[in-house]
Amino acid sequence: MKLVVQVKLLPDEAARVALRETLRTCNRAADHASRRAFETGVTGGRPLQRLVYGEVKAMGLSAQPALHAVRKAAGAYATLKANLKAGNYGPEGSKRRKAVEGKPVRFRKDAAQPFDDRCLSWQLEARTVSIWTVRGRVRGIGFQCSPSQMKMLTEYRRGESDLVLRGGSWYLQATCEVPEPELGNPVGFLGVDLGIVNIATTSDGTRHAGKHLNQVRHKNRRLRSRLQKKGTRSAKRLLRKLSGREARFAADTNHCIAKKLVTEAQRTCRGIALEDLGGIRDRVRLRKPQRVTLHSWSFAQLGAFVSYKAALAGVPVVFVDPRYTSQGCSACGHVSRRNRSDQSTFHCTSCGFAEHADVNAGRNIAQRGAAAWAVSHAADDAA
Known part of the structure; x- marks a missing residue:
């Protein structure tokens, strides 16, 4: 590596x-x-x-x-x-x-x-x-x-x-x-749901909130707008000084979250299952304020940090299809938009299972990760 x-x-x-x-x-x-x-x-x-x-x-x-x-x-x-x-x-x-x-x-x-x-x-x-x-x-x-x-x-x-x-x-x-250690055979998978309100939520129920990060981004965005509108030499000097500060803050936050995820997976002898969110900016249609938040969301960076830290620790990482993970019930598998009444609430209209919506999504991701790992290694064993 x-x-x-x-x-x-x-x-x-x-x-x-x-x-x-x-x-x-x-x-x-x-x-x-x-x-x-x-x-x-x-x-x-x-x-x-x-x-x-x-x-x-x-x-x-x-x-x-x-x-x-x-x-x-x-x-x-x-x-x-x-x-x-x-x-x-x-x-x-x-x-x-x-x-x-x-x-x-x-x-x-x-x-x-x-x-x-x-x-x-x-x-x-x-x-x-x-x-x-x-x-x-x-x-x-x-x-x-x-x-x-x-x-x-x-x-x-x-x-x-x-x-x-x-x-x-x-x-x-x-x-x-750096040589990579051999990947162990995981006893299960830690599912990680990525989001904006909660940057990362695990299938165990641990939530890494994005409130502080989003507050910093909104504050910096308003400050940049005021300085750009002002346009004076001192304003431009301050803009240069502020350049990159938000990116460094977001990268540090992602490093800390990735380290915690990998440490937990290594401690429990599990792999990590992440959503494959490639192309999400082209697929999702949102209002302008939400688009600004989505396009400043560094989920790809977090996934890259998790991948390389996991490889160094010998922890397998699997990327799974993210479709319907937030609408599907992790208990019975029933998929419906009505299961998700609001951002944080999941209540299955079929079996009555209730859980925090992001935790439920994390469990669905963990199940898909385990299935993908089993399929890929069954094919390797057959070969």
């Missing part, structure tokens, strides 16, 4: 200047490669490298950074092509799609830049790094990280690391290849 460990760099002023110049030169080179790819239609990695390598290298880059700049441009066009194919920029002929297709991919002047072991070396015992820059090799840049991050870097770091400038601070994001 590939995980990313982020460490904070502690460069002095001279190193900061060298790092910033390096990022800007690399991104100018990537912009040049992107323009040439757009003009010629050559977007594949190796063909683009043959076309522009000499030009990019002449911009002040050594061999490896020049290759990485060209590959970054090629990767951007591959991502663009995939997004166009998936319809993420609208249907063919739409105004937004034409705007995207009609200009080359651009890179921010301080966008992240990958470095491999030829350009970047780690001195883990000294907690320093040595990195290539356009001003020459800069050695002895200190970094700080937690003991668990240091252990992961020491044992599992492999491949490239990205140099990132964010909020005036410098970071290195290192790729680590």
Whole structure:
């Protein structure tokens, strides 16, 4: 499994200047490669490298950074092509799609830049790094990280690391290849119903409420609206300061919830069953205030956090069809809209079973997870 460990760099002023110049030169080179790819239609990695390598290298880059700049441009066009194919920029002929297709991919002047072991070396015992820059090799840049991050870097770091400038601070994001433990044979499944009022509700009845998170989002949304309407320099300065704060808060909340879910499943020797909510934003039709809440709901992130934490713990994760989990009775299986009288109440019109609606949905998800696991492993055993 590939995980990313982020460490904070502690460069002095001279190193900061060298790092910033390096990022800007690399991104100018990537912009040049992107323009040439757009003009010629050559977007594949190796063909683009043959076309522009000499030009990019002449911009002040050594061999490896020049290759990485060209590959970054090629990767951007591959991502663009995939997004166009998936319809993420609208249907063919739409105004937004034409705007995207009609200009080359651009890179921010301080966008992240990958470095491999030829350009970047780690001195883990000294907690320093040595990195290539356009001003020459800069050695002895200190970094700080937690003991668990240091252990992961020491044992599992492999491949490239990205140099990132964010909020005036410098970071290195290192790729680590962590071996996954073998998955155990679960004695059952912990069903998890994802929602907006309750971010996650388990089949055991534990509810992780989203009230505080939604309050923070509404507060930030109102503040952004007022500052954008004001439009002064101080308002724009405050907007930059607030940028990313809500996303970091939501990510921290999701990390905490995912850790609790995985810990509970591991403690009880169960797997975790989650809803497969891919494409929900395209399927669901809501009023405008509800759409804003839905589109800021980071359920995909929570599912990703649960998946990787569970893999590290050896806990199986199964994604199931979410249809009718909130309308079906977990006791008798009867499905009806009338079973769900309001957001929090479930009362089966067939057998009379009553439960909190999200807990009932979690139990349905747990049952589907157990069934899916049994089917998939019966097929594996037969093979």
